[in-house]
């Protein structure tokens with residue numbers, strides 16, 4: 039029986055487990071990446087493990103999220119990460135060099151390799167045939183130390199593409215169509231593999247847009263084959279030597295198949311406030327808009343910028359609209375400057391931002407009260423833009439650019455025939471903003487600003503957990519609810535005591551205070567709890583606030599792993615109806631929980647002392663995860679292991 043491409047790469051990297059679907063496997067990680075909002079914790083964790091140097095083929099630290107620097111905190115974090123990178127053998131991409139996923143694709147990604155990144159959009163690397171997975175910082179720290187990364191051997195979904203995109207229909211519309219069909223939880227426990235004749239009609243930047251936003255499906259990752267188009271891209275990057283062909287076996291068997299005819303797609307948008315709330319441009323109609331933001335790791339390639347410049351050329355941004363554009367990397371921005379396309383953007387009235395995440399993570403450009411903002415980004419969760427009632431639509435660069443001129447939501451197909459946008463034969467390559475690690479670690483001192491605080495205190499799992507429900511939340515809670523980002527809160531990423539004061543405030547402003555005063559507590563939630571970002575802060579802040587267990591209908595993959603890593607028990611209701619029987623303030627108990635986990639049980643009794651009821655809750659744990667839970671989290675587990 040033939041294997042899919044994803045399985046071939048996984049198999050070639052397997053270190054633990056058996057190749058059986060649904061069971062846990064360990065994979066060797068060739069490359070890692072961190073960004074600055076998750077990187078400080080990741081390098082503190084790596085440091086706490088006591089290893090002198092990373093053991094990967096390539097590890098890169100990027101500065102791209104926290105670049106607003108409205109106080110000393112971010113600049114201190116940059117110094118910390120830069121010095122830690124230098125010491126531990128990590129390449130350092132300086133602020134200004136671009137968004138981690140864009141730069142990694144350009145300068146470091148290698149077909150057929152594995153990449154683990156402390157950012158949920160790491161699957162961008164799937165655009166050149168990598169198995170690229172997003173994870174919490176602690177998992178990345180362990181991988182930097184040469185440790186395996188553990189996943190449940192996923193189901194493989196074949197998205198079979200046929201036809202060719204028409205005119206101004208974009209790669210973004212492909213992934214929005216997949217989201218329309220699968221929803222934000224449809225990819226959990228799955229890898230999305232793209233096959234079929236339509237693949238060869240898509241360039242690498244287009245493929246990367248699709249694998250990038252596959253994160254919004256909750257998928258483990260997404261992958262395209264590596265073919266002659268990939269080779270051409272790597273040649274332009276002067277890296278042809280790293281290319282290998284990567285493809286599925288002819289007789290590969292998939293768990294599911296979805297067929298998409300690219301020729302039939304139309305411009306789509308994800309409407310407020312979820313990436314799977316998909317409507318066509320025509321269904322949305324010509325609604326008035328206030329803001330347009332173009333950029334982010336989803337849509338900031340040279341190809342995207344060329345299309346945008348073409349649409350803006352000789353026009354003026356509508357008087358009622360603010361347009362901002364952030365090219366994804368220094369390479370892209372520099373080429374736009376040299377080929378003159380940047381001038382069309384500036385001339386049209388676009389506000390050019392630095393090559394960084396910027397508005398995508400609420401670092402500036404928050405829209406006006408109730409404002410309608412069209413963004414080429416990947417997430418439109420409530421409040422993420424920094425304006426609580428901002429109405430965010432996720433669209434293609436083509437839709438965004440035309441709408442910015444018209445002042446209303448516009449269908450770019452109105453523009454008629456699209457010219458052929460050809461990427462140049464060679465990209466401008468200048469790695470002068472990437473600092474190499476030191477030859478001798480001992481010579482480097484780590485620079486630590488006053489905002490950088492150590493990892494929170496952990497303790498081995500208690501024999502019995504008895505605690506009140508500090509919060510009850512609904513379905514589809516995102517990590518942006520649990521641990522909001524934005525310009526005010528992101529500077530606190532390396533200070534868990536401070537950042538925990540903002541935990542869950544989107545849902546309930548009193549939560550941090552209440553949890554703290556309870557001492558220990560339990561959170562109750564609905565389906566797909568913890569979707570979105572890889573930020574382990576969404577587990578570390580609850581850990582600091584004394585949360586011992588989270589009981590929900592279902593979890594998103596990365597967040598569940600982050601809870602286990604933090605030593606917080608992730609429990610699921612055996613009967614979803616029990617969710618309705620628990621109220622905030624109820625006193626819950628998990629008697630003999632440590633003993634039961636030690637004994638290998640996956641099913642436990644949750645006693646509701648207030649309602650005088652009992653529920654069955656589930657927690658599937660591998661043997662390794664049991665040990666991690668009992669030890670009080672992955673850091674303690676790893677330290678114990680290294681000590682032995």
Ligand code: MIC
Nearest residue numbers: 075076157158159571572573
């Ligand atoms: C995001 O897009 O939500 C982020 C900010 O890039 C996060 C990482 C973080 O919270 O630092 C992600 O996607 O993992």
Ligand code: SF4
Nearest residue numbers: 159334335395398399
């Ligand atoms: Fe940065 Fe936005 Fe991409 Fe996250 S999704 S890495 S914040 S650009």
